[in-house]
Amino acid sequence: MAKGFRYLDELIHGDETEIFLDSDIVLEDVEEFQYEDGINIDVDDLVIDGNGFSIDGCGKARLFYCTGENIVIRNLTLKNGFSRQNGGAIHIDEGEMTIIDSQICNNESSEDGGAIFNEDGVLNVQKSSFIGNVAGDFGGAINNWGELEISESSFETNRANNGAAVFNDSSVMKAIDSRFVANVSIKCGAIFNNDTAELTVEKSIFSRNKAQNGGALVNDESDVNIADCIFEDNNSSLDGGAIVNFSEMTIVESRFTGNKSDCNGGAIFNKKADLVIRKSLFESNESAGKGTAIYGDDCELSIAESSFSGSFDDEISLENSVYDCEDTSFDDG
Template sequence: MKIRVAVTLLSVLSCQSVFADDIHVPEDYFAIQGAISAANDGDRILVSGGVFYEGLSIIDKSIEIVGLDGAENTTLNASVSNSSAIVIENSAVAISGLTIKNGDAVTGGGIKSSESTVSLQDCVISDNESSNNGAGIFVDGGSMTMDDVTFTDNVSGGGGGGLYVRYATDCVLTNVSVFNNLASNGGAIYVKDLKGDIDVIDSDLSDNSAVNNGGAIYIKNSLMNIESSELTQNSANRGGGIFTYAGGNVTMQGGILQGNSAADVGGGAEIRSSTCSFTLTSFDSNIADSDCDGVGSGGAIDVVNSTVTVTDIVSCANMACGELDDFSGDAVIIEGEVGGCDVGTGACCGGSACWVMEEADCLNGGGEFLGGGSVCLVDSCEASVALGSCCVTPVCMMTTESECESAGGEYGGEAVECSEVICDATCAADINQDGSVNVDDLILVISYWGACP
């Protein structure tokens, strides 16, 4: 039933106290859209747990939608609508406790918001698709505020696998998780031409991919503030973690860029025609030229026609293919200290095989430790297996210097072939070269008795 109550709506809905209705789904209306159509400005739509197979349209309304049993138990499944799961136009909407999935549209598979004020809390945006931009959410003007929102498994044919924002006056993301999303540019987030700033606070962007640029973030002609957030294991052609272009200015305070990779330039970040700063940020094990085709540099940051300032950062094990490489391109302005990572674990070579482990465990097992924070690449251990000729008279074998010395041999040098050396016998009668002349040598001579070939 509908209950008349006096409430003060969230600031996203109204700045003044009004009388509003609570509309229950499925008690009052079986479908959420039915409740929306019946709602007046200021009403709350309270949705009980369940799966609702429909798409929603909210136009010229100020309402709140609440999943009473939380996002894990309340799902809007748009698989039957062949459109955005939720379309919002010229409205003020607060949504909480809802999973929004299986939307499929040109833009905004999960949510398409146009010139609206939208607040999301405790929501999951998953398994949505867009042929153009914003598979999870597409924001066109207005503002967007998120707290405790998860984006996962969204796929965009254009920009913004998780979130695409343009022309907005304000956008704040707090405690947001964006993982395993895919796009052409901006695997997690794509931002362009904002009228205000976008803030990313205490958030985690991981395992996202972009076919072209910006595995986690692509930003153009806008200002982004990143605070205490982690960008890890994202990948792209350029800018594995972050790609900025044409005034895509980024300020990052704290946080970490770790394990991001770019097939070309900028494993951690690719900065182009922008002004960016990183303070107390850790760059750890990011890789440029991840396909090792010889094209690419800037394991941590690559800079092109830009000003980049780093202050009191930590940088370790950033590479271009298999070579240590922090910064490339235009000079980076370094202020304060550049610290290294804790020794901890690193790559351990045993022959041509590689494992990540503690240094002590590596050395105790007879391996070669490549350094704290180092990572295992395809060819990490090739250089460590330095073979050369070794004379254990009169026999020559190809082995490492340490193994040659252990066998009491004479090492001819790294990359020196046995065909290039002559191993002189020190005792002609010591046929089996065991260091002594005895009956064993006589037996060998008898076994060879006869005409020489």
């Protein structure tokens, strides 16, 4: 039989350092206003082991508000959280949280961070999935204003106006061995890296994400390093089927296949930016405008040891730009 939010609140504040749930936790009708902002985790050094159970906000309340340090959530489903502001499931306020082997699904915020809003905190996500979370503005799954590291995790069918999976603003983010699939946004289908942020993505897959601009990734006034990644079947109704870049980006040992834009840059749209590509493959990308693979405007482009499935003139379109291309193959038919 399910238990209410008050039950979990009392466990958290009962001097335990490790909590093992023995039932689902479901917001009761009489608890809605008391826990509208979530159960307050204001203690340090706490483990909440869900034991395969779930915490359900019933679409009426956030699940956790975290200011504590060294908080670990594992083997738990966090679902149906709601906030009229930020962080539908969790708001981290200068706290430190690690999420392991958990599912975060169907949470919603009216503003930013459909599942999690990380405000000047530290968030580590391992072997977890974010599914069907929605933000009214930035970050369908996560809005990050702190430190964020993601490993062996997946983001699927999340939605937002900007950054359907993650919006990384003025912060540091690293994603390793993770999957971003079928996320949908107006601007940036998966990860939006913004305003002096630092983003590193390694050994990850971006597939079937959609946006008006930047089907999978947008980088604006920030730095991005991409290594050993796959971008496949992402779609943009305007520019950049996979990526839109307005700043500095390095791509190494990655593959771009079947991405499509309805304007310019079937795989990558690069404007007033520096783009370095090494040991990468571009195959069967499409653009209704210019640059089946890459479109560049007022930019610097450096390509080496890479391969393109079409001719140079079809694959790369440059305007007012400087480029060098070494040890790279094109298929001229």
